[in-house]
Amino acid sequence: MTFGKRQIKEVYLSDTSVENIFINEYMASAPGDCVKVYLLGLMYAESGQALDNADIAKQLSLPEEDVMKAWSYWESLGAARKKYPDTKDRFRYDIEFVSLKEQLYGSKTKRNKAAESDGTHPLGDQELKAMYRSIERIVGRPLGGKEPAEILSWITDYQAVPEVIIHAYSYCVKTRKKDNHKYVGMVVREWMEKQLFEVSAIDAYLQEVDQRHFFYKRVLKSLGFTRNATEQEKKLMDAWFDEMAFSIDKVLEACDKTSGISNPNINYVNGVLRNWYEGKDTPAADTAKKSVSMAIVQQYYDMIRKQAETQAAEKKEQVYQRIPEVKEIDMALRTFGMEITRLMVSARSDKKQQIDKQKEKVGQLSDKKTRLLMENGLAADHMETKYRCAHCGDTGTTDTGERCACFREIQKEAEVWQKTKKS
Numbered sequence: 001m002t003f004g005k006r007q008i009k010e011v012y013l014s015d016t017s018v019e020n021i022f023i024n025e026y027m028a029s030a031p032g033d034c035v036k037v038y039l040l041g042l043m044y045a046e047s048g049q050a051l052d053n054a055d056i057a058k059q060l061s062l063p064e065e066d067v068m069k070a071w072s073y074w075e076s077l078g079a080a081r082k083k084y085p086d087t088k089d090r091f092r093y094d095i096e097f098v099s100l101k102e103q104l105y106g107s108k109t110k111r112n113k114a115a116e117s118d119g120t121h122p123l124g125d126q127e128l129k130a131m132y133r134s135i136e137r138i139v140g141r142p143l144g145g146k147e148p149a150e151i152l153s154w155i156t157d158y159q160a161v162p163e164v165i166i167h168a169y170s171y172c173v174k175t176r177k178k179d180n181h182k183y184v185g186m187v188v189r190e191w192m193e194k195q196l197f198e199v200s201a202i203d204a205y206l207q208e209v210d211q212r213h214f215f216y217k218r219v220l221k222s223l224g225f226t227r228n229a230t231e232q233e234k235k236l237m238d239a240w241f242d243e244m245a246f247s248i249d250k251v252l253e254a255c256d257k258t259s260g261i262s263n264p265n266i267n268y269v270n271g272v273l274r275n276w277y278e279g280k281d282t283p284a285a286d287t288a289k290k291s292v293s294m295a296i297v298q299q300y301y302d303m304i305r306k307q308a309e310t311q312a313a314e315k316k317e318q319v320y321q322r323i324p325e326v327k328e329i330d331m332a333l334r335t336f337g338m339e340i341t342r343l344m345v346s347a348r349s350d351k352k353q354q355i356d357k358q359k360e361k362v363g364q365l366s367d368k369k370t371r372l373l374m375e376n377g378l379a380a381d382h383m384e385t386k387y388r389c390a391h392c393g394d395t396g397t398t399d400t401g402e403r404c405a406c407f408r409e410i411q412k413e414a415e416v417w418q419k420t421k422k423s
Contacts, residue, residue, distance in 0.1 A: 016043045021100040037070035131162040139179040148341040158192040222255040244277045300414035305394035312385035
């Protein structure tokens, strides 16, 4: 007599085995999203079904970047291992779940040594400091908050080298006038997905697409946007240059006519150019009183932003001279911040405890700094840069690339400012 058991093929009707070690030793200290990613991946691993990071992100309503960070987190703890079918493609990999019993009680020492040697800690301390210093020179300010940790995650998650990250900051600041780390991170990821792993390859790529991409950017910038063009917008603009054979100067002239309408957009410009191409008059709104050009508005934004940053730098220097201990605290806070990011990618078994200790020191120093400022009659945020618009940081565009709500008011001020300059 033989025995058998009917197998349930539907994954949602089956059971997933989770080691108690995971629940007791790993889950309590892990970020919630990382636990979600681990459990969902484990469920599909036991069912033998394939699932990629995009599918996981969709099922869990998470950004795909967070899913990638979760796998890097579990790999750093030795609970999972990435396997690359193509070593040149660092965005496609399989996940192998490690036996936590073996990890904790068996060959844990060997596993940790392997993690240290296979690149879990990709940068030495001096290399890390050199990269941060280069970025700070480019953006013209110290890195703060979550920036160091986010930058370091691009190395572990995207496999970007420091030279590429520094180049991305330089490119974004000089070309796109953006130094927001989330924006730079999107650029780094795009380059890595295109397998542009070296600065020379990136420069060659940018040069190849620069001409038409430059036109797209000029048009959007003239309308007050810093985002990339959508596919539909690119088709419209391609028609202007290819079908209608307009020069970039003529297209920008059409864009300039949107200053008389309340909601400038590509479709309006397309209407202007289409009428010019067909020999018709421009739309009636085009005859409205012309406001100040986008170039002048952007110059005005640059001026008020630099004024705010200069005032903050002057206040900081005054505080440093008046209360030298505050300068010492700021230097110590930067050192602790770098130490925390270094610990985040290390394979140390006591990583969480060490990070918590560093954060406790940061909290104590921050409280001491606040107390020193208030004892000297200063507000806690006295040294911070106070932009007129907290939403866009006096750039005119939000982090999503959309025109900020402050634009209309600044446009009016810029018009007065331009007249004052001329007089």
